Amino acid sequence: MARTFRAAAAASAVAAAVLLGGCSGDDGEPRRDASGNVTETADAADVFDVRVGDCLGDFGDSEQVEDVAVVPCDGEHAQEVYATGQVPDGELPGDDDLRAQAVELCTTEFQTYVGLAYEESALDFTWLQPTAQSWDQGDRELVCLVYDPAGPVTGSLQGANR
16 A cells, blocks of 8 residues: 655744654554544554644654654644645645645634734744645645744643743
8 A cells, every 4th residue: 555645844944843752552543532632642643634733743854744643732742733724626736835825824823723923923833735646646735733943842732822
């Protein structure tokens, strides 16, 4: 079976300096409570299965991401999914166009999730975008990730107002 990846991109020149959260899951899927919150770490969840509100370990400076560590937000984590959006069908946009779409989406949705406008926040964002291979398989999703450039955080960044 062919594995597909999503490309990771940085929104600013400063890369996130974050640590990988502790991982203990063994089935590749995070365990969730009735509300959908992660209750147990999955150290190799498929990148296509992340949801808004999921907290993730660091996937480093990988240009292509296949699996991510999904961890409970009350534990230490590197980043958090705060928005998703769809790239219109058609041909795969170029990197500059994907970047523009991601920056627009992620900047617009930042305040709704974090509680403070991106320009006023100490937090930063990055995103995941389709690769040529995942695009050919129907992937059209942009995934916005908020993180603290100072390092890992404990607790959700939703409503952090910082």
